[in-house]
Amino acid sequence: MGILAYLQRIGRSLMVPVAVLPAAAILLGVGYWIDPVGWGANSRIAAFLIKSGGAIIDNMAILFAIGIAYGMSKDKDGAAALSGLVGFLVITTLLSTDTVALLTSTPKAEVSKAFDKIHQNQFIGILVGIISAEIYNRFSNIELHKAFAFFSGRRLVPIIVSFVMLFVSFGMLYVWPHIYEFLVTFGKEIKGQGAIGAGIYGFFNRLLIPVGLHHALNSVFWFNVAEINDIPNFLAGQNAIDSGKAIVGITGRYQAGFFPIMMFGLPGAALAMYHTAKKGNKDKTASIMLAASFAAFFTGITEPLEFAFMFVAPVLYVIHAILTGISLFIAATLQWISGFAFSAGLLDMLLSSRNPLAVHWYMLILQGVVFFFVYYIVFRFVIVKFNLKTPGREDDVTDTSAEENVPTVGDTSKLAEQYLVIVGGKENLTNIDACITRLRLNVHDSDLVDEQAAKALGAMAVIKLGKTGVQIVVGQQAEKIADKMKKLV
Structure with missing residues (x-):
């Protein structure tokens, strides 16, 4: 398997733990609707919901370890998920601040900050998930001697993982501070670019979709891989006083600019493709574009629309990537902020509208209307000017x-x-x-x-x-x- 295919496997498996986020979004969103000021201090029901949603957000690292181990396993067996859990518990216990201080005979106050709250670092969860999946895929069919037959096959994998994590932890004891420092430096560099960094991320986010590597890129900006952690910080409704990380008007900037694109821009592109379709193909094109636009607007699922022109008119897709980057740049610059747990559709926008970190979120709708017309005008002009074979403009008529x-x-x-x-x-x-x-x-x-x-x-x-x-x-x-x-x- 090539490196590209392997990275795609990792990217695909990332969607398993990410699929849990909508549950957190609903619990937190309803909680913020009930008590948008006190965040639970003024309402027991709101506190109940916010704390429940926070339980998911605060434990994303362990969900990554379990979800990736399961998602990358060859037969999606529960033993792989259990192995991910075992591996995560072993490595995070051995690399906790207290244990590191004990193992290195170092005063606790002098232990590297890299080991502080390591159980909440999603990079560790991803690493453990990958290692656990590989061990499962390699050893889940091994048969032991009859005397140890009970521990054969899948039961053997968590045992092997626990021992492997001893060696991984020993190596990470010396390597992790350097990896952590690199990731933090990278995160700070991106943050230092401000709105420009958000725009660059938005451009590459779309550009990597054809090969399925956008999930890996997203994990850097959306989660705690490089100390950015945009989605969990936003959903948790944290501010600078609470965490020193999430800041009103800043947290959510790697999410906000997607709303105008997914809810309005791509439907505008769909309308342009419908209007430029050949007369005999308009009904068929309309049905495809309407269904895909509905999905993009309400849920933020855009692949059906994007793949409609991605390969038949790649120039349009590059334009789409550029416009996405511009949208993220504008939203980040003007601090029009909203966030999501699943994707940038109407449902997530409404759920996050009472989040304390949602700043002028309604302006994203106005920005979206503008982008609807921009997409429509640009796509229609380019399609007609260069006679692009978008849906409904194909030369060959499909056999009925x-x-x-x-x-x-x-x-x-x-x-x-x-x-x-x-x-x-x-x-x-x-x-x-x-x-x-x-x-x-x-x-x-x-x-x-x-x-x-x-x-x-x-x-x-x-x-x-x-x-x-x-x-x-x-x-x-x-x-x-x-x-x-x-x-x-």
């Missing part, structure tokens, strides 16, 4: 008989059977997985994957990553289709 055989949206079993044929049959598959809207497949030979047949079946895009990696964008049924394919294989 093929369309008649496309399964209905809910018929995931039939879809799974047909996608299995399209990718070269079960003999060509080595791994099946999914991530929100994509089938992520490992194959023996990607040349055997029939791209045109996949698109005729309803796929928005087929991405071939070298000889052994394939991603098929199928929409929000991706996980269901993947599960059905696993059963068939």
Whole structure:
């Protein structure tokens, strides 16, 4: 497996713990609605909800260890998740300030700050999750002598992980302060760029989506990998007095600028693609664009829209990435702040509107309206000027008989059977997985994957990553289709 494919596996598995964040957003959001001033001090119900949501936010590191271990495991077994938990408990106990002081015979006050609250550092959670998953994938099928048969297979993995973490902890005892210092320096450098740094991040966030590496980039800005921790700090409603990290008008700047793009900009691009579609294709284009725009506006899921033009008109996608960077820059500069737990859609905007750190969040709607017209005008001009083959403008008319055989949206079993044929049959598959809207497949030979047949079946895009990696964008049924394919294989 190449380094790119491996990084994609990590990026995909990051979505497992991140999927827990909407629960925290709902609990905290409702709590802030009830008591926006006292944050629980003036209402027992609000305190109950805020503390419940905070329990998730405060323990994101351990959720990363468990979620990544599970997400990267070959068969998504609970033993992998348990191994991640065991590994995390061992390493964070051995690298706690008290233990480090004991092991190094150093006064507690002189122990490196790197070890302070290490159980809340998500980089440690990610590291433990990756190591635990690799150990699980390698040793979960080992059979021991009959006398130790009970500890064979999956039961053996947590034991191995606990011992491996002894050696990892010993190495980290000396290496971690340097890694921590680098991450903090990187975080400070990004923070020091202010609104420009937010804009640069927004540009690369979109640019990395085609290869699925945006999740890895997001973890640096959104979580506590480099001392930025934008999402947890925002959701927790912290301010400078509480933590010394979260600041009103600043915390949330790596999130706020996405709202105008996802809720308004991309729907504007969708309208432009509809208006420039050929007359005979307008009805079909309208149905695709309307559904994708609805998802982007309400939930912030933008891949169905982005993949509609990402590969057929890459110049539009570069423009989209630039405009996203500009949007984050504007929102950060003017301190129009809102945050999210899942994505920058209407639901998250409403939930976070009473958050103490949400500053002039309603102005993001005005900014969004402007971006709607910017996207519409720019996309329409570029499409017509360069005769780009966006949806509805293709030269080749799709065979209607093929369309008649496309399964209905809910018929995931039939879809799974047909996608299995399209990718070269079960003999060509080595791994099946999914991530929100994509089938992520490992194959023996990607040349055997029939791209045109996949698109005729309803796929928005087929991405071939070298000889052994394939991603098929199928929409929000991706996980269901993947599960059905696993059963068939």
